[in-house]
Amino acid sequence: MSLRYAILGFLSDWEASGYDIKKEFDDVMSISWHSHLSQIYPELSKLEKEELIQSRFVEQEGKPDKKIYTITETGKRELIQWLMTPTEPPKIKDVFLMQVFFSDRISFDEVLLKLNLYKKERQKRLEKMKGIIQERFKSIKERNVMNARIIMASAVLKRGLESEVQYIKWCDDTIQFVQSCQSLWDKKGNQSYEELAAVFDEYFKEASALVQNEEDKA
Amino acid sequence: MSLRYAILGFLSDWEASGYDIKKEFDDVMSISWHSHLSQIYPELSKLEKEELIQSRFVEQEGKPDKKIYTITETGKRELIQWLMTPTEPPKIKDVFLMQVFFSDRISFDEVLLKLNLYKKERQKRLEKMKGIIQERFKSIKERNVMNARIIMASAVLKRGLESEVQYIKWCDDTIQFVQSCQSLWDKKGNQSYEELAAVFDEYFKEASALVQNEEDKA
DNA sequence: TCCGTCATGTAACCTGTTACATGATTCG
DNA sequence: CGAATCATGTAACAGGTTACATGACGGA
Structure with a gap:
């Protein structure tokens, strides 16, 4: 349930492809969250079906085409809703x-x-x-x-x-x-x-x- | 894969039922591991099938009967093997x-x-x-x-x-x-x-x- | 020529959570 | 009289990992 909000949160600031999101998960975001591409891609499709995000294709030279996602107003509202719900400390698994x-x-x-x-x-x-x-x-x-x-x-x-x-x-x-x-x-x-x-x-x-x-x- | 070792580790010191193990997971062990009864019971069955642990029934008065598990020599060896394999820091999800x-x-x-x-x-x-x-x-x-x-x-x-x-x-x-x-x-x-x-x-x-x-x- | 990066996905599998099911006893 | 504790399980579902599949480009 949290992956979708990680994506929405990220897209609330920048538009990005699944691949870009993965890179962010491995970089700055790695301190709070991470995920695999094989989980990110289906989640993006789901979010688009629910109209929380939108996509467009961008052709590139010398590189494969990419699918850039942007957040919708509904998506922003959903994100804010979630940000205002309290969280409990996670149960430890070390x-x-x-x-x-x-x-x-x-x-x-x-x-x-x-x-x-x-x-x-x-x-x-x-x-x-x-x-x-x-x-x-x-x-x-x-x-x-x-x-x-x-x-x-x-x-x-x-x-x-x-x-x-x-x-x-x-x-x-x-x-x-x-x-x-x-x-x-x-x-x-x-x-x-x-x-x-x-x-x-x-x-x-x-x-x-x-x-x-x-x-x-x- | 870690739940089995949590169980083996616990049973390497005391014999216990599934219910006992759950209590330990909620108490002292809670700092390093936790699990639900619905996961513990099937895991115990699996471990018994693999002959890493053994069980016996204990009848109780005023309380339901319980199934007490003890670790086998094979189980102990398996535990030690695992204890000697290095672990990487877990990827964060906060x-x-x-x-x-x-x-x-x-x-x-x-x-x-x-x-x-x-x-x-x-x-x-x-x-x-x-x-x-x-x-x-x-x-x-x-x-x-x-x-x-x-x-x-x-x-x-x-x-x-x-x-x-x-x-x-x-x-x-x-x-x-x-x-x-x-x-x-x-x-x-x-x-x-x-x-x-x-x-x-x-x-x-x-x-x-x-x-x-x-x-x-x- | 082989490896790493860019780019998107599917399928199988394993792990973990919530809900359901049962039933006796004890304590407030 | 109802809630908590003791005690064991099954089933459905959600979340996460590994493997597989494809293919172009650039650098060592």
């Missing part, structure tokens, strides 16, 4: 976190390897994101324009940037934490809580402070 | 962020309302999460046990806690940011970048510092 959850079943070295590898993947994505953001900012400064869309897009970009940085920080902290708990993998079976209480407290220190800050404000 | 992205189409007041409402939803979830974590910790301290599973589950819980707190903080910062940019909704159309450069820099100050820290370490 495969990596799930693997971490069950990582008592694999060796100590394997766990550390896993955390380090994933951290690298996140760093790669952070780099890509930084590239996207820098390009955007450069273009804004060069054209010296500012409008509400740029503001809101920037807010989304900031969120994307932060969440990558913070996930990486969690990886670092957790690598440290696991390293302090090696004994639990060596001698299989249980130890007492007290033996590791200090390590535990250290790991949760920052999180507790964050929660406390949150409570002080309220 | 409906709320998408709505924020297109919020130049709705009024200034509507945007602020939206951000505040969503912040409240996130706060609700944070409260629920804090409840889960506190209960867990109480039980750990009381039983005075510590093992690798507890360590890894704690790492996941920490991640869940942090990401909620940080999302809430982003809401706060963004509410402030948008408030400083009201003029962009009042006089429709474009302004120059320079007029709002200071506001922009302020909003991104912290994020830039985070990125810088990240780079200093590397």
Whole structure:
């Protein structure tokens, strides 16, 4: 149900082909949404049938012809309607976190390897994101324009940037934490809580402070 | 493909019925995974057919009978195999962020309302999460046990806690940011970048510092 | 010559959600 | 007396991924 609004939202600002929309999904929009061409094309047809968008063919030289879509007044109304309906936070599905959850079943070295590898993947994505953001900012400064869309897009970009940085920080902290708990993998079976209480407290220190800050404000 | 491993992972530590698994998905596991009963039951049947798990009926008094599942050796091997395969960060799908992205189409007041409402939803979830974590910790301290599973589950819980707190903080910062940019909704159309450069820099100050820290370490 | 980009689509498959169906017990 | 909890499932539908199909152009 959200893909249609991603398309309508995008077309509320620029006219575009399915291929163009896909590129945007892989670029700036990638922080909030993505989709495959095989899903975008049928959705565009559906939206046109419902008269929320219109299309026209554009012939090109040296390139295949393209089908350019524009949003209709009905489409704009539908988009605004949706923008004003509240959203609930999405239920989490994080495969990596799930693997971490069950990582008592694999060796100590394997766990550390896993955390380090994933951290690298996140760093790669952070780099890509930084590239996207820098390009955007450069273009804004060069054209010296500012409008509400740029503001809101920037807010989304900031969120994307932060969440990558913070996930990486969690990886670092957790690598440290696991390293302090090696004994639990060596001698299989249980130890007492007290033996590791200090390590535990250290790991949760920052999180507790964050929660406390949150409570002080309220 | 991940649901099966969520089930295997859970059964690698405790035997349980489909109903029990669902409860865990709604509780501690909710930070990394969730599922509906209508998906869990067929998956359990499939896993049993593949001989990764086994079942037995348990009659209960005053309650319906239940079907208790236990993991097999083949199941354990399959789980470990999966735990050792690397995961890529999931592609983002955040409906709320998408709505924020297109919020130049709705009024200034509507945007602020939206951000505040969503912040409240996130706060609700944070409260629920804090409840889960506190209960867990109480039980750990009381039983005075510590093992690798507890360590890894704690790492996941920490991640869940942090990401909620940080999302809430982003809401706060963004509410402030948008408030400083009201003029962009009042006089429709474009302004120059320079007029709002200071506001922009302020909003991104912290994020830039985070990125810088990240780079200093590397 | 082969790969990447531009450009549009269909088909099969897998995953996930909502609705339906049943039925006992316990708590407010 | 009705709602929530315990307990297990099926069916229909919606959403998303992978594979397949076609074809021109430009650069390595």
